[in-house]
Amino acid sequence: MSKEIVHALILVFAIVLTFIFPKTNLANYDLQISAGLFIILYSVKRFIVTKDIYSRLIESVVFTLIIMGIVNSTGGLTSPFFFLIYFLLFSLSLILEPIISITTTVALIIFFLLNLPANQDFRTLLPIISLSFITPFAMFMGSEKIKNEKLKVKSEKTKEDTFLFLSLLLKNHLRNIKEALENFIGDHQLEIIKKSTQRMEKLIEKFEKDK
Numbered sequence: 001m002s003k004e005i006v007h008a009l010i011l012v013f014a015i016v017l018t019f020i021f022p023k024t025n026l027a028n029y030d031l032q033i034s035a036g037l038f039i040i041l042y043s044v045k046r047f048i049v050t051k052d053i054y055s056r057l058i059e060s061v062v063f064t065l066i067i068m069g070i071v072n073s074t075g076g077l078t079s080p081f082f083f084l085i086y087f088l089l090f091s092l093s094l095i096l097e098p099i100i101s102i103t104t105t106v107a108l109i110i111f112f113l114l115n116l117p118a119n120q121d122f123r124t125l126l127p128i129i130s131l132s133f134i135t136p137f138a139m140f141m142g143s144e145k146i147k148n149e150k151l152k153v154k155s156e157k158t159k160e161d162t163f164l165f166l167s168l169l170l171k172n173h174l175r176n177i178k179e180a181l182e183n184f185i186g187d188h189q190l191e192i193i194k195k196s197t198q199r200m201e202k203l204i205e206k207f208e209k210d211k
Contacts, residue, residue, distance in 0.1 A: 033069070037062050089134055
């Protein structure tokens with residue numbers, strides 16, 4: 001099972017919990033639970049230094065639980081904090097994979113419709129419709145982030161190649177030139193310096209063409 005599917009299932013499960021939560025007795029402790037989730041998030045950020053996939057997944061789940069908990073406990077579609085879901089979609093797309101914004105949006109739309117009272121007018125459905133328009137922008141932002149990360153990795157690899165080139169190839173020729181200068185007695189050393197210089201020039205030209 002791919003990591004995208006695993007992440008999507010975990011987030012869908014978190015969303016289900018946030019829709020069930022307001023209907024239970026735990027709703028009376030929403031502030032305490034939110035505070036506990038913030039403590040978990042702080043602990044993850046504070047003690048898990050490495051930005052691996054597990055820490056990012058924990059952050060995503062905590063964000064989802066907090067934001068959806070706030071929205072569902074304050075009226076759902078009519079909540080004054082409904083706009084936080086837009087930020088959630090963008091955050092999930094940036095923290096995890098861009099495709100996560102689609103699965104999250106589909107899950108949100110389904111559960112909002114299932115919990116929608118009968119005989120609702122079009123105005124009530126507008127927040128649900130707006131989610132489908134926000135999702136492409138969230139995916140785009142996530143895709144751009146991945147492209148920038150790949151460009152950064154490529155740039156770092158180029159720097160490493162350049163350093164390797166300078167340290168392994170040019171260094172040998174510079175050593176030859178230095179030895180020829182230190183032991184200079186005539187045309188033979190001049191010929192060595194000339195050949196080493198020509199090799200260095202050819203290597204630099206080849207390196208530039210390869211890039």
